[in-house]
Amino acid sequence: MMLRSIQFLGSCSGFFFHRLKLHGNHHGLSLISISSKPSSRTPLLTTSRTHRCFHQFRASSVRSESNPDATSSSSSSSPAFRSAGATRKINFCQSCGGPTKHEIPDGEERERAICTLCGKIAYENPxxxxxxxxxxxxxxxxxxxxxxxxxxxxxxxxxxxxxxxxxxxxxxxxxxxxxxxxxxxxxxxxxxxxxxxxxxxxxxxxxxxxxxxxxxxxxxxxxxxxxxxxxxxxxxxxxxxxxxxxxxxxxxxxxxxxxxxxxxxxxxxxxxxxxxxxxxxxxxx
Amino acid sequence: MMLRSIQFLGSCSGFFFHRLKLHGNHHGLSLISISSKPSSRTPLLTTSRTHRCFHQFRASSVRSESNPDATSSSSSSSPAFRSAGATRKINFCQSCGGPTKHEIPDGEERERAICTLCGKIAYENPxxxxxxxxxxxxxxxxxxxxxxxxxxxxxxxxxxxxxxxxxxxxxxxxxxxxxxxxxxxxxxxxxxxxxxxxxxxxxxxxxxxxxxxxxxxxxxxxxxxxxxxxxxxxxxxxxxxxxxxxxxxxxxxxxxxxxxxxxxxxxxxxxxxxxxxxxxxxxxx
Incomplete structure (x- = not known):
């Protein structure tokens, strides 16, 4: 969808756009490793409850990729966004328009954007x-x-x-x-x-x-x-x-x-x- | 997530909740058919451009299922929602709080919720x-x-x-x-x-x-x-x-x-x- 890609670029910070510029420093396949087990860089694959804080760290670094159809809603890459978590870009409730707060709801373990008026939680998924x-x-x-x-x-x-x-x-x-x-x-x-x-x-x-x-x-x-x-x-x-x-x-x-x-x-x-x-x-x- | 399921129920219309009530009319496996080709009920699998109107029909009937983690954001099942498309539940922009309009954006083919103030399109995906x-x-x-x-x-x-x-x-x-x-x-x-x-x-x-x-x-x-x-x-x-x-x-x-x-x-x-x-x-x- 061309429009979506154009919008995506339009919403990028200059910093992010700069990073997306094409350049020629590809290095063949030398950096690729294929393993059948999780590497030390993927501790999420443990099953203990201790991994959850790392989940939150990972979630906080979510940003848009150089994707064919990257949407403006997932393209923010400002330092504030990256440091404060994916839900920070949700400022208002889609249902009632009320302002959101960013907290871990009762009974959950991840920070979500919660409407301060109607209480609705804005879930985001891959x-x-x-x-x-x-x-x-x-x-x-x-x-x-x-x-x-x-x-x-x-x-x-x-x-x-x-x-x-x-x-x-x-x-x-x-x-x-x-x-x-x-x-x-x-x-x-x-x-x-x-x-x-x-x-x-x-x-x-x-x-x-x-x-x-x-x-x-x-x-x-x-x-x-x-x-x-x-x-x-x-x-x-x-x-x-x-x-x-x-x-x-x-x-x-x-x-x-x-x-x-x-x-x-x-x-x-x-x-x-x-x-x-x-x-x-x-x-x- | 228990909270999510409770919220899901809380946001259901009485009609939908009634439909979710458990009842005993299971019929064994007699209604199951397994085919290796799309059935006549899946014309989306054609590749002609004519399928797109059917896409929109299908999208308009999206509603939450009896899912373990169904979220309130996808649980609306009121007749208005079902007849007007999935984007109708998006009344306000998550970014700026502006009211949305529901139109097919230029260069696209599906109705989206578009912010009338900042122009942002609220995409929804499976x-x-x-x-x-x-x-x-x-x-x-x-x-x-x-x-x-x-x-x-x-x-x-x-x-x-x-x-x-x-x-x-x-x-x-x-x-x-x-x-x-x-x-x-x-x-x-x-x-x-x-x-x-x-x-x-x-x-x-x-x-x-x-x-x-x-x-x-x-x-x-x-x-x-x-x-x-x-x-x-x-x-x-x-x-x-x-x-x-x-x-x-x-x-x-x-x-x-x-x-x-x-x-x-x-x-x-x-x-x-x-x-x-x-x-x-x-x-x-």
Whole structure:
């Protein structure tokens, strides 16, 4: 959705916009590590009650990523927001318009925005980004982004899942909107959680129903890439890099399987540094 | 979260609460059909642009389900809400407090709540419910709900995924909160989308790290059920019924695989009629 991306940029602080600027310091795949167990950087995977304070720390650093459809409601990246928690951006009640306070409600353990007039609690939850990895004649269909962030970089067609649709429906819709391609879903391929930004990527394997595709309003070009020619240095997001790497690994040893993993971005790196992450808790099904 | 469920009930119309009351008209598994292709009731899976009007129809019927953690923000079920779309419940801007209008923004295709003062669009997206199917000595751990809705019925431990955590972290947390059990995730098992209510269930296979469990504040009892003794007539939600059925089918023929499916509730049935659904677009990985 072009409008959403434009709004997203409009609401960014100068600081954040600067961090989203494209630059060329990609480092190949040297920073990637894939483990089947949680790393020391993911203590959330313990089950003791002591992890909850860390939950709150993590929640406080939630911000928008360089996502195709990042919304203005999740794009604030001001220092105040990052230090005070995700709920701080909720100043008023959507229901009655009353001002909110930011406290841990009785019986809960996380800070929420609570309406001081009607008492309603504004819950926020992670969003699903759904998309397709389209196989065609030993090639993969990618779209070159014509919108910020990641303008000019390559991505799988993907975007936010909407209320009232399923993940497959959303993936098919986004593929039509971004690549003008009619696809048939083959199988679920990967779920990638990115806790830092409150997003979960769900990507399906798909095939073209007709051999036609053309760039939609958000894409300047759509192209089939042979598996040896995937432009790893010009991909838009870590999630796309991980998805394509897992796919290539599967193809080399047989057929694709379903994968689950957590993408933990390296602290201090910008969203545009797509190689600066670890893939933790990776499981194949 | 008990508070969330209490609030959910508090905000329900009398009509909706009546529909959530427990009754005994379960019909075994006779209403379940499993297909590998979308049924005629899921035209969203076409890729033509003509499906979009149906998207909007579907979105307009979104309401809260009989979900363990249903929030007050998604629980409105008044006739006005159901006829006017999900965004109608957003009356004010969370950012500036300005009143909203409900229109299709330029460049988009869905009605959104747009602030008449600052122009911010309030996006709403489906929520993820994450949980664990815990295997232990050829038995499955279930929790008897001590909260409404579905009070007194059995469920897998599950709840809304929170900002700042991964799906596995959320599933482990919910299992600890509801069943007092420390678990280790084995593999992803199922993703079940329920478009009508804007929810996606993501359930992992897990095992007990210690043989201890005890009911949390939301459960009156936790019990291991042998696979032949699963209380299908006393389960809480369609998502739990589907998950357990798929698991039993997998166990009979080998080991569990990953499943994806869309649960479409039969029109006119209440959330408590957990057998009144079709499982569409079912895929194994």
């Amino acid at each position: 969003k699903m980004v759904v998309g397709c990895l389209i196989e065609h004649d030993n090639s993969i269909l990618l779209c070159k982004r014509k919108i910020h962030p990641s303008y000019g970089l390559w991505t799988l067609p993907a975007g936010y899942m909407e209320i009232g649709e399923s993940a497959t429906e959303g993936a098919i819709r986004e593929t039509w909107e971004e690549a003008g391609a009619k696809v048939k879903i083959i199988s679920p391929f990967v779920q990638l959680d990115i806790p830092l930004i409150g997003q979960t990527y769900i990507i399906f394997l798909a095939k073209l129903m007709t051999p036609h595709f053309s760039p939609g309003p958000e894409s300047s070009e759509c192209r089939l890439f042979a598996l040896d020619d995937i432009p790893y240095e010009s991909l838009s997001f870590s999630s796309m890099l991980v998805t394509l790497k897992l796919y290539i690994e599967d193809i080399k040893v047989g057929k694709p399987r379903f994968h689950y993993g957590i993408i933990n971005k390296r602290p201090g790196t910008s969203p545009s540094e797509i190689h600066a992450y670890t893939l933790d808790y990776h499981m194949r099904s | 929520k993820m419910v994450v949980g664990c199917l815990i295997e232990h000595d050829n038995s499955i751990l279930l929790c008897k709900r001590k909260i409404h809705p579905s009070y007194g019925l059995w469920t897998l431990p599950a709840g809304y995924m929170e900002i700042g955590e991964s799906a596995t972290e959320g599933a482990i947390r919910e299992t600890w909160e509801e069943a007092g059990a420390k678990v280790k995730i084995i593999s992803p098992f199922v993703q079940l989308d329920i478009p009508l209510i804007g929810q996606t269930y993501i359930i992992f296979l897990a095992k007990l790290m210690t043989p201890h469990f005890s009911p949390g504040p939301e459960s009156s009892e936790c019990r291991l059920f042998a696979l032949d003794d699963i209380p299908y007539e006393s389960l809480s939600f369609s998502s739990m019924l589907v998950t357990l059925k798929l698991y039993i089918e997998d166990i009979k023929v080998g080991k569990p695989r990953f499943h994806y499916g869309i649960i479409n509730k039969r029109p006119g049935t209440s959330p408590s009629e957990i057998h009144a659904y079709t499982l569409d677009y079912h895929m194994r990985s």
